Amino acid sequence: MAEEGLWYVVHTYSGYENKVAQNLETLVENRRLHDLIQEVKVPTEIVPEIKDGVKREVERKLFPGYVLVKMVMTDDSWYVVRNTRGVTGFVGPSSKPIPLTQAEVDALGVETHEAQVDYKVGDNVEVTAGPLEGFIGLVEEIDMEKQKVKVKVSMFGRETSAELDLSQVKPL
CATH class of the missing domain: 3.30.70.940 (NusG, N-terminal domain)
Incomplete structure (x- = not known):
């Protein structure tokens, strides 16, 4: 090696x-x-x-x-x-x-690390970093090319979509 x-x-x-x-x-x-x-x-x-x-x-x-x-x-x-x-x-x-x-x-950003995604569209995930840390959301879309995930979170009684890095969420 x-x-x-x-x-x-x-x-x-x-x-x-x-x-x-x-x-x-x-x-x-x-x-x-x-x-x-x-x-x-x-x-x-x-x-x-x-x-x-x-x-x-x-x-x-x-x-x-x-x-x-x-x-x-x-x-x-x-x-x-x-x-x-x-x-x-x-x-x-x-x-x-x-x-x-x-x-x-x-x-x-010299090296791109492929994030491992062990959740799919429709799954609930927990936001682990950023301003929405601690929120639970529903995965709406996963973009492997851009390394982004679109998550719908409930904030102040409203549904809000947020685009996050794949590394900012983890499956429940």
Whole structure:
């Protein structure tokens, strides 16, 4: 079983993020380094942009000049990443790479964890987090792609629908 890698932040020349990610993936493929360098990401977001009076959705880099790499840190993996064209170094004090903490990884939304759903539409669930914590609700809809669940709760004598993360509810 291969060792689980940690996420590191790699600094690149501005505008070279996608090229660096592509070069790294090619190197991993060619040198069969899958167990050392497990994932390469350039975090992006979709934002609306108005150009010439036309609104359209564009993909924008969240951290220009940076690439996230999930890897097992060894002399070999460090050397491969450090010497990839366009890479200027790892983020960390005195060129010593420091992995992201699990809290940082979660906050960045780099890894998506598939939530286990052991309830179905029509089941009663308890809300375990957020402003509705402690409420009991009826599952109306489950969206696995967005990792959301729509729950109808009774508040102040009224039925109210709320969209929650799958991790915010548990079956009764």
